[in-house]
Amino acid sequence: MRTDAIRxxxxxxxxxxxxxxxxxxxxxxxxxxxxxxxxxxxxxGAWWTAYRKVGExxxxxxxxxxxxxxxxxxxxxxxxxIQRLIADKMPDQLKLxxxxxxxxxxxxxxEQKYAVKLPVRTMGEYLRRWGYTPQKPQKRAYEQKDAAxxxxxxxxxxxxxxxxxxxxxxxxxxxxxGVNAQPNVARGYAPRGRTPVVKQMAKQFxxxxxxxxxxxxxxxxxxxxxALNVKLLVQFCQRLIRSExxxxxxxxxxxxxxxxxxxxRSWVEERTEQITVFYLPSYSPQxxxxxxxxxxxxxxxxxxxxxxxxxxxxxxxxxxxxxxxKLPARVQGYFHTTHTAYAS
Numbered sequence: 001m002r003t004d005a006i007r008x009x010x011x012x013x014x015x016x017x018x019x020x021x022x023x024x025x026x027x028x029x030x031x032x033x034x035x036x037x038x039x040x041x042x043x044x045g046a047w048w049t050a051y052r053k054v055g056e057x058x059x060x061x062x063x064x065x066x067x068x069x070x071x072x073x074x075x076x077x078x079x080x081x082i083q084r085l086i087a088d089k090m091p092d093q094l095k096l097x098x099x100x101x102x103x104x105x106x107x108x109x110x111e112q113k114y115a116v117k118l119p120v121r122t123m124g125e126y127l128r129r130w131g132y133t134p135q136k137p138q139k140r141a142y143e144q145k146d147a148a149x150x151x152x153x154x155x156x157x158x159x160x161x162x163x164x165x166x167x168x169x170x171x172x173x174x175x176x177x178g179v180n181a182q183p184n185v186a187r188g189y190a191p192r193g194r195t196p197v198v199k200q201m202a203k204q205f206x207x208x209x210x211x212x213x214x215x216x217x218x219x220x221x222x223x224x225x226x227a228l229n230v231k232l233l234v235q236f237c238q239r240l241i242r243s244e245x246x247x248x249x250x251x252x253x254x255x256x257x258x259x260x261x262x263x264x265r266s267w268v269e270e271r272t273e274q275i276t277v278f279y280l281p282s283y284s285p286q287x288x289x290x291x292x293x294x295x296x297x298x299x300x301x302x303x304x305x306x307x308x309x310x311x312x313x314x315x316x317x318x319x320x321x322x323x324x325x326k327l328p329a330r331v332q333g334y335f336h337t338t339h340t341a342y343a344s
Contacts, residue, residue: 016039017059018059020044074110082106086101086106091105096108103124107123152281169276170216170218170247171214172249175291176256177208177209179317207223208227210222217327249276253277255282259277287339304316
């Protein structure tokens with residue numbers, strides 16, 4: 001009975017070839033080896049011819065299936081060039097009418113550059129093979145200056161760290177945010193055709209909060225009503241100074257107008273032994289680790305039932321902020337994002 005070598009595993013095929021070559025070396029003919037092993041005489045002959053050309057390589061366990069790159073519309077060089085372009089450029093920089101790299105955008109780029117038309121579904125397979133995944137983009141202001149960000153990362157912040165070490169100061173990153181009673185639930189599971197209903201109060205109410213974090217995992221916060229003004233900002237800084245019990249505070253803020261108010265800057269200048277304030281580059285909130293606390297807070301509140309009054313809202317905010325004060329490792333995680341790792 002003949003053996004169908006195609007049905008054998010790669011290891012079994014290699015072993016069969018080795019047995020055949022061993023018998024041929026022992027002086028057996030192709031037909032004799034074929035009868036002994038149950039394979040066709042021509043197959044044995046082909047193995048023996050291949051062995052005389054490549055030697056032991058004949059017994060290597062190969063990989064079945066279509067070879068990498070077989071039947072692809074793009075060459076390996078073309079694929080690498082497309083990957084480089086979509087990693088380094090945005091569509092509008094290449095004069096394509098898309099805001100982000102979608103399957104359709106990449107397909108149009110390939111057609112424009114190589115006159116090869118790929119269906120959107122096929123384009124998705126290429127992108128997955130290249131390791132590209134659909135992602136929600138980060139928002140960044142047009143007004144942000146790359147040079148200012150680079151200077152902050154490479155020069156300004158390292159100097160702040162060195163000076164803080166010299167003065168024995170603690171570096172805080174501060175920010176403020178607002179929360180309201182409106183639930184921010186995007187999706188929830190329910191039986192098909194029975195859309196869930198989230199109840200909320202018709203009356204609007206909100207709270208504001210200013211906080212500051214350190215890369216050691218410390219959290220300081222101040223809850224208030226309305227917009228931040230100089231009086232409230234000074235109150236927060238006073239609390240921050242008291243919390244450090246004699247240790248100087250280095251406070252890094254964004255460029256909100258109240259942060260630059262003359263009254264506030266004068267107040268800081270009168271207390272240079274207690275506090276020094278620094279400012280992030282304009283339009284660069286991604287550099288502030290305290291922004292991650294704001295997201296953490298709002299994400300937690302969105303998973304809770306909508307509060308029925310301002311007292312309940314205050315309780316929810318206070319509860320979460322106090323819990324963060326007991327979780328320094330979680331707060332340290334705010335310093336491990338792509339844009340905040342510099343401050344870790």
